[in-house]
Each structure stands twice: as C-alpha cells, then as structure tokens.
Amino acid sequence: MSATTHDPYSADPSAPAEGTVYTAGGADWDAIADAQAERGDERIVVNMGPQHPSTHGVLRLVLEIDGESVTEARCGIGYLHTGIEKNMEYRSWTQGVTFCTRMDYLTPLYQEASYCLGVERLLDIEDDIPEKASVIRVMMMELNRISSHLVCIATGGMEIGALTVMTIGFREREKVLDAFELITGLRMNHAYFRPGGVSQDLPDNALDHVKDLVAWMKKHLPEYAAFCNENPIFKRRLCDVGYMDLSTCLALGITGPPLRSAGLDWDLRKKQPYCGYETYDFDVLTHSDADAYGRFIIRLEEMYESLKIIEQCVERLEKMKGDPVMVDDPKIAWPAQLALGPDGMGNSHDHLRHIMGESMEALIHHFKLVTEGFKVPAGQAYVPVESPRGELGAHIVSDGGTRPFRAHFRDPSFANLQAMPAVAEGGMIADVVVAVASLDPVMGGVDR
Amino acid sequence: MSDDKAENIKNRVTEEPVDGPVDPDPNPAERDDLDASGAVEPAIAPGGRVGISEVRTGQFGVRGSGDTSGYGGLTHQVEWPAAARRPYGEGDTAWFDDVVDRLIELQPTLGELPVVVHRGELTLHIPRKQLAEVAKHLRDDAALRFEFCSGVSGVHYPHDTDRELHAVIHLVSMTHNRRIRLEVACPESDPHIPSIVPTYPAADWHERETWDMFGIIFDGHPGLTRILMPDDWPGHPQRKDYPLGGVDVEYKGATIPPPDQRRSYN
Numbered sequence A: 001m002s003a004t005t006h007d008p009y010s011a012d013p014s015a016p017a018e019g020t021v022y023t024a025g026g027a028d029w030d031a032i033a034d035a036q037a038e039r040g041d042e043r044i045v046v047n048m049g050p051q052h053p054s055t056h057g058v059l060r061l062v063l064e065i066d067g068e069s070v071t072e073a074r075c076g077i078g079y080l081h082t083g084i085e086k087n088m089e090y091r092s093w094t095q096g097v098t099f100c101t102r103m104d105y106l107t108p109l110y111q112e113a114s115y116c117l118g119v120e121r122l123l124d125i126e127d128d129i130p131e132k133a134s135v136i137r138v139m140m141m142e143l144n145r146i147s148s149h150l151v152c153i154a155t156g157g158m159e160i161g162a163l164t165v166m167t168i169g170f171r172e173r174e175k176v177l178d179a180f181e182l183i184t185g186l187r188m189n190h191a192y193f194r195p196g197g198v199s200q201d202l203p204d205n206a207l208d209h210v211k212d213l214v215a216w217m218k219k220h221l222p223e224y225a226a227f228c229n230e231n232p233i234f235k236r237r238l239c240d241v242g243y244m245d246l247s248t249c250l251a252l253g254i255t256g257p258p259l260r261s262a263g264l265d266w267d268l269r270k271k272q273p274y275c276g277y278e279t280y281d282f283d284v285l286t287h288s289d290a291d292a293y294g295r296f297i298i299r300l301e302e303m304y305e306s307l308k309i310i311e312q313c314v315e316r317l318e319k320m321k322g323d324p325v326m327v328d329d330p331k332i333a334w335p336a337q338l339a340l341g342p343d344g345m346g347n348s349h350d351h352l353r354h355i356m357g358e359s360m361e362a363l364i365h366h367f368k369l370v371t372e373g374f375k376v377p378a379g380q381a382y383v384p385v386e387s388p389r390g391e392l393g394a395h396i397v398s399d400g401g402t403r404p405f406r407a408h409f410r411d412p413s414f415a416n417l418q419a420m421p422a423v424a425e426g427g428m429i430a431d432v433v434v435a436v437a438s439l440d441p442v443m444g445g446v447d448r
Numbered sequence B: 001m002s003d004d005k006a007e008n009i010k011n012r013v014t015e016e017p018v019d020g021p022v023d024p025d026p027n028p029a030e031r032d033d034l035d036a037s038g039a040v041e042p043a044i045a046p047g048g049r050v051g052i053s054e055v056r057t058g059q060f061g062v063r064g065s066g067d068t069s070g071y072g073g074l075t076h077q078v079e080w081p082a083a084a085r086r087p088y089g090e091g092d093t094a095w096f097d098d099v100v101d102r103l104i105e106l107q108p109t110l111g112e113l114p115v116v117v118h119r120g121e122l123t124l125h126i127p128r129k130q131l132a133e134v135a136k137h138l139r140d141d142a143a144l145r146f147e148f149c150s151g152v153s154g155v156h157y158p159h160d161t162d163r164e165l166h167a168v169i170h171l172v173s174m175t176h177n178r179r180i181r182l183e184v185a186c187p188e189s190d191p192h193i194p195s196i197v198p199t200y201p202a203a204d205w206h207e208r209e210t211w212d213m214f215g216i217i218f219d220g221h222p223g224l225t226r227i228l229m230p231d232d233w234p235g236h237p238q239r240k241d242y243p244l245g246g247v248d249v250e251y252k253g254a255t256i257p258p259p260d261q262r263r264s265y266n
Helices: A030-039 A084-088 A093-100 A108-123 A131-159 A163-184 A206-229 A232-238 A246-252 A292-318 A349-358 A360-371 A412-417 A420-424 A429-439 A443-447 B003-015 B095-106 B128-140 B203-214
Strands: A043-048 A060-066 A069-076 A379-387 A390-398 A406-410 B053-057 B075-079 B115-118 B121-125 B148-156 B165-173 B178-186 B192-194 B217-219 B249-251 B254-256
Touching (some): A060 A420, A060 A429, A069 A420, A069 A429, A084 A093, A084 A406, A093 A108, A093 A406, A108 A131, A108 A379, A108 A390, A131 A206, A131 A292, A131 A379, A131 A429, A163 A206, A206 A232, A206 A292, A232 A292, A232 A429, A292 A429, A349 A360, A379 B121, A379 B148, A379 B178, A390 B148, A390 B165, A406 A412, A412 A429, A412 A443, A420 A429, B095 B121, B095 B128, B128 B192, B178 B192
Parallel strands (some): B121 B178, B192 B217
Antiparallel strands (some): A060 A069, A379 A390, A390 A406, B053 B075, B165 B178, B249 B254
16 A cells, blocks of 8 residues: 555545535534535535444445535445455364354354355255254344344434433343353354354253343333334434335345335245244234334334244253254364353363373364364355345355355345435435434444 | 474465465466457356366475475365256256246357256356346346345456456345356456446445455446445455465464464365
8 A cells, every 4th residue: 555644534635625625523513614604615525434423333424415415425335344254265164153253243143154054055964953053043043133133223213312222222232142141152253153053052041041031021122112113203203214115125135124114025034944944933024114114113023023933942942952053973063062161161071081081083083173174065155044134145165175265245234235325315414324224234244 | 382393384384375376377468369348258168167176185285395294195186066967956946947948048149058056056157248138137037037136246266267257146036036146257367247237236336346356347337446445455355366464473482374374274
C-alpha cells in the first residue's frame, strides 16, 4: 500500500472533492449546519459510519440527502474483513471450525453446522452421524436462533430509543449464553460442532439447565410483545418502513425473516431439511406487510417455534444418555467422550490413560489425527442451513488433502445487505436506521 | 524443543514454502488468440477439474532437503469427481436429466456439456461465452425456473492450465425446490467471465467479491469495484500464489513459523 503521510481518518486534502467537505466529530454540529445553510446547497452527502452506534457494527452508509429525504444510498463494507476464508486454507479440516465460528459472531453455531455438513457430505459420512449428535446440533442451533433474534430485537429497539427493549433483550440473551457456556465451554465462538459430530457430550446438568431456560423464556418473551406489538411509537417507526416485496426479495437474493415477511414460507428447515429437521414439529411463520414491523413480528414468533423444537430435543436427549456424539470412524473422530472440567473445557482421562499408558499405536494414531488431520476426498459441496438471517451456506472445495482447498461462506447478512439502497432510498434519514436494522446485518458475517 | 531445532525446522520449511508462489503461466505469449470477449473457449479436458486424477508425492511438505525419513517416497492418488454418464440422477434426483435436457434444448450450442454429479449435487460446467444466455434460460423457462441465485464463489486451481480461475454459481429453484451449481472457468491470462447481474441482480456483490478476491473480471457488471479490500489494494488475496502472511511467534523459547510456512501434510 502507498505510504500514508496525512491523517488517515480525515479527507485527503489533495483528493478531488465534489463540493465542500466537513469533518464532523462528536462535538456540536451547529457550525456545520450554519455553514451549509449559508452556502444554500441542499444536496448533502453524508457518511454514516463506519463508527456509528446505529449501523450495526462497522458498516458505512453513504447517503445523499435532500433535506431529510434520502435520494441515494450506498453501503461501504469491508472494515471487518479478516481473511477468515483464506486462513482456513492453512488449517486442518477440524481446525476450520474454529475459524468459521468467528464469522457471524451472533450465529457461530450455524457457520459450524453448514461447514461440518459440507465436510461430512464430502467424506460421505452423512448417514453415519450419530442421532444424538444431530439432536444436540438442532438444540444448539435453535438456542442460537433465540439469542440472535434477541440481539436483533434489542439493538433494533435501542436504535429507535426503546432502551428497555435493549436491556431486557440482552438479559434474556445472557441466559442463552450461560447455557452455551455450560455445554460448549464458551459463550461465543464455540467450535462445538466438528466434522463427524460434536466436540463433547452434554454435561449431566445440561438438560435441566435448558429446561429452566425454556421456562424462563416462556415467562419473559411475552414482555417483548407487551412492550412493542401495540406500542404506537414503535408501530409508527416500524410499519411501512423498509418495504420490500417478494419479487424484490427474490431478485436481490434476500432470505430469512425479510423474505418471509413478504409472504413466502421459504425456510430451509422445512424445504430442504438437514440434521433431521423433518422429524420436528414446528411452523414457519410469514407476514404479509413486507415491512420492518412484519420482520420484527416474525422474529418474535420464531423464538416460540424455536422453544417448541428445543423442548422436543430435550425430550429426545433424555432418552439418549450415554449414546455416542461422534461418528464411529477412528480415522475421523476426535475423542468426544470428554468430561467438562471446572474451567469449562473438556478432557478425557480414559483416553489419556489409554494413549499415554497402554497403547503406543493409539498414541501415534492420536498424534497423527490431531497434527495431520484426515484427508477429505476431492470435490465440492454446498450444504445451506437456515440461519436466523437466512440461507447460510458453506461452499467447501477439497483437493483430496488434509486442508480445505477453498471454503467460501454465502453469508445471509452479506446478501441481505445488498437491499439497503432498495429499502432506504426515497425514505427519511431516520428510517434508514430502522430499515437496516430490519435486515439484521452482522458485519462479522458480511466482511468475514 | 531447543532453539536450534526450532530454527532448523523453520529453515527447512521456509526454503520451500508448501503453498508458495506458483509459477503463474510459463508462456503467455501463446495466448494471443484469446481476446477480452472470451471468444476462444478454454478446453474443458484434458486438464480440467472434471474427472482428472493427480498423484502427489512426499509428506510433511518438505522437498529437496535430503529428507531420509522415507516419507518423501510416499505417493497419494487424488481423484476428482469424474464427468457423469446418463442417466445423471435416479429416484429423488431424477430431475437432473430433465434440467440438463431442457437446458440443451433451449441452448443447442451447449452440446453435451460436462456434467458432474457428486454426493447428490449437480454441477454443470458452462462455457463462459454462453453463461449469460444459460442464466437467462435457467431463470425464465418454466420447467427450469431457477429464480434465486444464492451466490458466486471463486476457486483458484493453479494447476488447471488455461482454466485456472473458476467462478462457481449456486442457483435455487424455489418453484421446484431444486439446487444446481454452475461452474465457469477462465484462464489467468484472460480473466473474463460474463456477468450474470443482468439476470440475477443478487449476484452483484458476490461478483464484486470474486473480482476482489480472485481478479475475475465480470464483463457487463454495472460497477465492478473492490468490496472487501481497500480500493487501492494490490493483488487478489484469495489466489493461491498470494501469500497468507504472518510473523513468527515465540513460545517458551521456541519459534513457531507463521501458518503458511509450517509443515503441511497435504
């Protein structure tokens, strides 16, 4: 890159600029407003972000405004690009999970699921995944859907000034993260799913914990409806804002709640089931208004559907105590019969005793599996899952080696954010915030 | 591990990086028959990713170091999925043949296009100059009706001579509940592929990302600019000859080289 001699955060003085450039900080903007009023020029281009509390992370919106109306809007993204896909090409297939879980940090388990399902398809072990591992995956994903929707509703509420919605949203989300911590050892970035199953079995008290969590949610989720659904301020901010009909959604590649708010019941859990979703009883919800309010209602109702699925998972898991959670293929399976320690991380003392004290072959095998990894047959796979934001798919390419040759993630935030101009142009500048929030982009997923 | 030993391993590895720079193209002069419009099609076979097999030798990514461990003599055969023979599908996937037949009917110039069926997924290898028309047929024909484009992803196969850069397009038919994959290839010396944005506006950002990461120029894209990397970034980071970068890390006296210079077992 060329050497930067000027302040990188201010406009380049030598760059050609169309019109006057103001740099607005956190101070009073009266001087800017006065200067602009004096110039008598109504056309203003505003850079909203990348550091702005209402743009969901480091998203930059370039808005051309005429008074309070947005005449043209564009997104600037890439501020959170960390090269995760490139990095995955230098790690083993199992280590790849550790990387992709960090993409969309609100839905870590969905990236893991899509990636693992893709790797399992290439390995041709899809039918060998133990039933218990699939049920655990479904339960964890649905818990994750609740926590993600809660953040969407919470931050969306905060952005229009409904601070109570934000505080209770994060309160409930923390309960879900507690369950994650109990089961995976980490609140976020779990790396819990692995090609072949999950990294460790549920701890003994996990199902009771999840049951308490479901009871807590059933008690507290109605608060959101009570606060928001008929709240006149809330409705006037959300109704008819961010309108996007079905044909727009299909043309722009929109999935998830924005697509369902336009009336199409497209949900991959029903349409192209994975992890045994076809065996669970739940409904796909749609709305007809195709606006931000409809998307809010869908997210709210989907959390109840997720609770239904979680209850069914708990019921099944109670009958599966002691069942394997990792595929029965020692060439792929890392030790999964781990006991969780007080630090939340698992270890298997039986396995340790075996490889360190009993069998040198087992030690060699363990060493090779962990350092070298397993080879995946050459080819490519794409297994999409229904993340809280829409279709999340990992395009996995193997060249027959022990590392991904290419791992590309079709992130729903990335695709949905393309619709930002469509939902923002022509509206008021204050509605841009609501419209973007209704798409629920997470920049970790957009930029990867 | 002592400092000496760590240094030794590191040096051995850095001498010949595993996925180090790949010779881009030894004789690009012979390519003057190719023009920017992609008039000359890169041949699918031989050398394509369809059904070829490679033999890899060695282990641990160490070469030319006088390694006497014996691993240098290991060979490993890699088979890429072969081109499928008819019938392409059966049972749940019987529609594979319907889709291919209908597409050839609408676009007779495709001829018998290479089709790969692997792990229950259908991949059509489309010659690049026909991509725009094929996309239009796939979206508009009632029997095909792939109305939704999931995305475009790039893959760089440095050893796939004259077809190094691949764009992979995933399409969904919500009407028929089907998924297909289109794969389009172009040589590094002439990285042009027609844009499908006129048909699938959803591909806009995905094509920009593929340009940004692989340097594939999508002809006809309304505004092909970088999207994730800064505008003035040199190079295309996801290409295999673009280094990952990184610094040594010291841990308890040993130096661990960056990931792209460590031992590889590929």
